[in-house]
Amino acid sequence: MSNFPAVQARAFGRTMRRDLWWVQPLAVFLGLGAFVVYATWAAFQGAYYHFGPYLSPFYSPELLGSWHPWIGGKPLWWPAWLIFSPAFFVLWGPGGFRLSCYYYRGAYYKAFWADPPSCAVGEPRKLYLGERSFPLIVQNIHRYFFYIALFFIGDLAYDAWNGFHFDGHWGMGVGSLVLLVNVVLLSLYTFGCHSFRHLSGGVLDRISGRPVRKRVYDCVSCLNGHHMRWAWISLFWVAFSDFYIRMCAMGIWHDWRFF
Amino acid sequence: MATATFRIWRGDPNGGKFHEYVAEAAPGMVVLDAVHAIQASQANDLAVRWNCKAGKCGSCSAEINGMPRLMCMTRLTQLTLDKPITIEPMHTFPVIKDLVTDVSRNFRAKIQIKPFKPRKPDAPDGTWRMAQPDVDRVQEFRKCIECFLCQDVCHVLREHHLHDKFWGPRLYVYSAALEMHPLDVEDRSGELRGAGGIGYCNITKCCTKVCPESIKITDNAIIPLKERVVDHFYDPLSRLFRAFGAK
Numbered sequence: 001m002s003n004f005p006a007v008q009a010r011a012f013g014r015t016m017r018r019d020l021w022w023v024q025p026l027a028v029f030l031g032l033g034a035f036v037v038y039a040t041w042a043a044f045q046g047a048y049y050h051f052g053p054y055l056s057p058f059y060s061p062e063l064l065g066s067w068h069p070w071i072g073g074k075p076l077w078w079p080a081w082l083i084f085s086p087a088f089f090v091l092w093g094p095g096g097f098r099l100s101c102y103y104y105r106g107a108y109y110k111a112f113w114a115d116p117p118s119c120a121v122g123e124p125r126k127l128y129l130g131e132r133s134f135p136l137i138v139q140n141i142h143r144y145f146f147y148i149a150l151f152f153i154g155d156l157a158y159d160a161w162n163g164f165h166f167d168g169h170w171g172m173g174v175g176s177l178v179l180l181v182n183v184v185l186l187s188l189y190t191f192g193c194h195s196f197r198h199l200s201g202g203v204l205d206r207i208s209g210r211p212v213r214k215r216v217y218d219c220v221s222c223l224n225g226h227h228m229r230w231a232w233i234s235l236f237w238v239a240f241s242d243f244y245i246r247m248c249a250m251g252i253w254h255d256w257r258f259f
Numbered sequence: 260m261a262t263a264t265f266r267i268w269r270g271d272p273n274g275g276k277f278h279e280y281v282a283e284a285a286p287g288m289v290v291l292d293a294v295h296a297i298q299a300s301q302a303n304d305l306a307v308r309w310n311c312k313a314g315k316c317g318s319c320s321a322e323i324n325g326m327p328r329l330m331c332m333t334r335l336t337q338l339t340l341d342k343p344i345t346i347e348p349m350h351t352f353p354v355i356k357d358l359v360t361d362v363s364r365n366f367r368a369k370i371q372i373k374p375f376k377p378r379k380p381d382a383p384d385g386t387w388r389m390a391q392p393d394v395d396r397v398q399e400f401r402k403c404i405e406c407f408l409c410q411d412v413c414h415v416l417r418e419h420h421l422h423d424k425f426w427g428p429r430l431y432v433y434s435a436a437l438e439m440h441p442l443d444v445e446d447r448s449g450e451l452r453g454a455g456g457i458g459y460c461n462i463t464k465c466c467t468k469v470c471p472e473s474i475k476i477t478d479n480a481i482i483p484l485k486e487r488v489v490d491h492f493y494d495p496l497s498r499l500f501r502a503f504g505a506k
Contacts, residue, residue, distance in 0.1 A: 016345050102462055106462035106464055115414070119465035119468055119469070137493075140485075141493070198482075205438075206390070206393050
């Protein structure tokens with residue numbers, strides 16, 4: 001039988017689909033694009049990243065900085081011409097986790113690289129290497145970014161805890177709730193990770209004899225079923241958390257205290 | 260009775276074009292009914308493959324208004340009838356005639372996959388014991404009806420024609436059914452990475468979107484297989500643990 005394709009391949013963006021196939025990739029492009037632009041801008045500010053007991057998640061942990069740094073202040077060797085920001089030492093971790101996330105990969109390959117633009121829609125280029133060769137073969141390290149993300153979950157939980165302490169006393173402001181919701185949403189996203197699902201039990205063909213792992217695997221699978229939802233909600237909220245603290249620190253917004 | 264216009268691709272390996280037919284669109288009709296009506300009254304030589312008309316044989320796969328679907332499971336009421344309904348053969352496979360394509364490539368690729376290899380029997384009478392939770396995971400993959408819509412929509416095959424380097428979603432589902440089977444002891448990660456080309460998959464989830472059996476192909480078959488390939492080839496810690504006998 002001939003290998004002649006049934007119908008000639010269609011040009012970039014051409015399809016017989018009648019639905020609004022371009023809406024989803026466009027929404028992903030705008031949503032992810034807006035986040036990347038805002039996160040980059042916020043990271044380069046190097047200021048207004050803490051207010052009261054609140055620390056922006058873009059700057060946590062503050063390894064090097066001027067507020068409560070873990071290690072110290074701006075290093076002496078830091079080039080004078082280069083902007084310094086504590087966020088530079090932080091954002092690569094959660095950024096790498098999201099960049100190599102199985103959900104985001106599929107989404108941004110479509111939205112930013114049109115590979116494909118959408119299902120059954122013509123593509124702009126013929127050459128295709130997939131995740132089999134460099135550079136995308138690097139995506140296989142996703143599970144290592146998951147380990148790093150676990151550290152950040154613990155760190156942000158500590159920040160949320162601190163967000164309820166005002167000058168040595170218990171208290172609760174809107175910012176306390178913002179940081180608490182932030183760590184909860186990020187946990188729902190992180191613990192639904194496909195790599196974690198595999199490591200927690202997916203690797204086993206016979207899990208029935210290990211009730212604890214099965215319970216964990218079932219929970220992770222449950223979260224994993226909504227991975228896309230948690231990915232977007234947590235992405236929005238982490239940016240909002242930074243924005244809220246930034247607005248309070250700049251004196252534009254007032255942090256309303258419950259007690 | 261209402262009517263609808265159908266633009267059906269007709270041709271052979273040398274090429275073809277769309278032909279328009281007007282047919283009745285009665286309540287409850289599916290696209291395959293309309294195609295049969297056209298075949299009976301207007302185009303007796305129209306080639307269409309079908310069998311069960313119940314969404315279980317996987318024969319009547321086609322592209323309806325640009326999306327891979329089963330003709331027998333697509334009701335006319337799901338479609339907009341004020342514009343012509345386009346029906347094409349699957350793009351990924353060589354055409355034989357009209358809506359019939361040659362899907363034999365899938366079966367040739369399938370025989371490359373290492374067959375089921377059970378562990379030693381659990382009981383002296385040569386039988387095995389399996390727990391239901393262990394079987395549940397692979398049961399999902401057994402729902403596959405081999406309609407090959409997932410193969411058709413996958414851009415690695417459809418747009419890039421990597422048929423010789425990439426097995427495609429259906430065969431990853433088949434591999435997953437074997438690889439994750441509680442009795443199976445074969446290791447297929449090497450061939451999945453090599454001849455199977457699972458690294459070409461960039462997780463667009465189009466296969467999941469078109470599956471008429473609602474199998475979560477990407478999340479439950481392809482990504483877990485990708486993770487097993489990572490275990491064996493890209494994760495030094497996993498290799499270290501395996502060297503000490505842990506799984």
